[in-house]
Amino acid sequence: MVEDDERQRRIEWLGQVCIGLHEQFGPLTEGAPAAYIPELSNVDPDLFAIAAVALDGQEQLTGDHDHLFTIQSISKLLLYGLALETHGREAVLERVGVAPTGDLFNAIELDEERHRAPNPMVNAGAIAITDMVGGSREERIEGIAAMFERYLGRRPEIDDAVWKSERATGNHNRAIAYLLLSHGIIEDRVEETLDVYFAQCSVLVSARDLAMIGATIANSGVHPVSGEQIVSPRVARDMLTVALTCGMYDYAGEWAYTVGIPAKSGVGGGIVGIIPGAGAVAVFSPRLDEHGNSVRGLRVFEALSEEFDMHLFDFDRPWTRA
Ligand code: DON
DSSP: OOOHHHHHHHHHHHHHHHHHHHHHHHTOOBOOOOOSSSSGGGTTTTTTTTEEEEETTTEEEEETTTOOOOOOTTHHHHHHHHHHHHHHHHHHHHHBBOOOOSSSSSSOBBTTTTTBOOOSSSHHHHHHHHSSSOSHHHHHHHHHHHHHHHHSSSSOOOHHHHHHHHHHHHHHHHHHHHHHHTTTTSSSSSSHHHHHHHHHHHHHOOOOHHHHHHHHHHHHBBBBTTTOOOSSSSHHHHHHHHHHHTGGGGGGHHHHHHHHHOEEEETTSSEEEEEEETEEEEEOOBBBBBOOOOOHHHHHHHHHHTTTSTTOOOOOOSOOOO
């Protein structure tokens, strides 16, 4: 058991290190904001935030931590939790597996043998998971909004311009959805399901929100501020597992090897890293590398993992409560 004052000291030290990393990596201008969704390229590429939240809700915030950007694929992790809570593991596993693909996040591919999507963190899996949200179009969007409200502590706002832009240019996702339909994995309401999928990608969050979401999962599903159990510990465990194995697109293997923190990335420029039993760190910086991951985000997590022994398989992890 780590003593309370030692934990406090480390949280404050983490805050200081985040300020230093913000200064160190601020000048980095490698990469570019996502452009395949036209509206996403309108962002100021120099925005940069690092936010950390501990299990008790304590925050360490640096840079543009309250700037709102679209959550994009980080929503996939939350929707996976919702599907597991609502339908249970077996029903979800029938449609979506847990195998990392090593391929692009928008690959038009399925687990052909099992007639299911490879995993919930790639688009095929996320569209299948979105299909599992029941009701009319409005009820489905409301169900997802209600879930976000529990994590964010406020009604989620959708960036309409991004939502529209995804709808207008999302033919690649249409191809994935029709492949899913042809295998009977989703129902015959493709446009509606895609609309709901694009809506959840367009939810606006800040780096601080992402760190709070991550800290909830790190806290076995209990929100650090509201105290609400948003997902069960078992579901939080499943979310963490797919985050570690599939959360960073086709970079997931290298990430697990070098950083070793369950994480999810989005093409809006966010990355949330979750340290089970300790808290979460989120980075927002819209310049992306070829995998779709924030370049400064990668650098920050590599440095933090090293400095604080945050890798899941570091043998002396002073962070966790156990
Ligand atoms: O499907 C899309 O293109 C986006 N709305 C989600 C993109 C994202 O962040 C990458 N996905 N894994």
